[in-house]
Amino acid sequence: MFVSMEAVTTIASAVSVVVALASLGGWFIRRVDARFDKMDARFDRLEDRVTGVEHELTEVKIAVARLEGPPPRLVTAR
Numbered sequence: 305m306f307v308s309m310e311a312v313t314t315i316a317s318a319v320s321v322v323v324a325l326a327s328l329g330g331w332f333i334r335r336v337d338a339r340f341d342k343m344d345a346r347f348d349r350l351e352d353r354v355t356g357v358e359h360e361l362t363e364v365k366i367a368v369a370r371l372e373g374p375p376p377r378l379v380t381a382r
């Protein structure tokens with residue numbers, strides 16, 4: 305069976321386009337994954353900062369409660 309040169313060229317072009325699209329897709333996926341990893345790292349740092357602020361706020365609330373003291377139990381009449 306004899307295949308014409310045009311058919312070979314068309315098949316080779318189609319294969320090269322498919323390979324190019326596949327490599328472009330792989331590059332795009334790697335780039336998006338890298339960006340997501342970068343954002344995850346930023347959110348981890350933000351989470352650590354929020355946890356620290358939450359701890360400090362709890363300490364301040366406890367200190368204010370100690371300064372105010374317990375509420376009076378009996379109200380005396382004048």
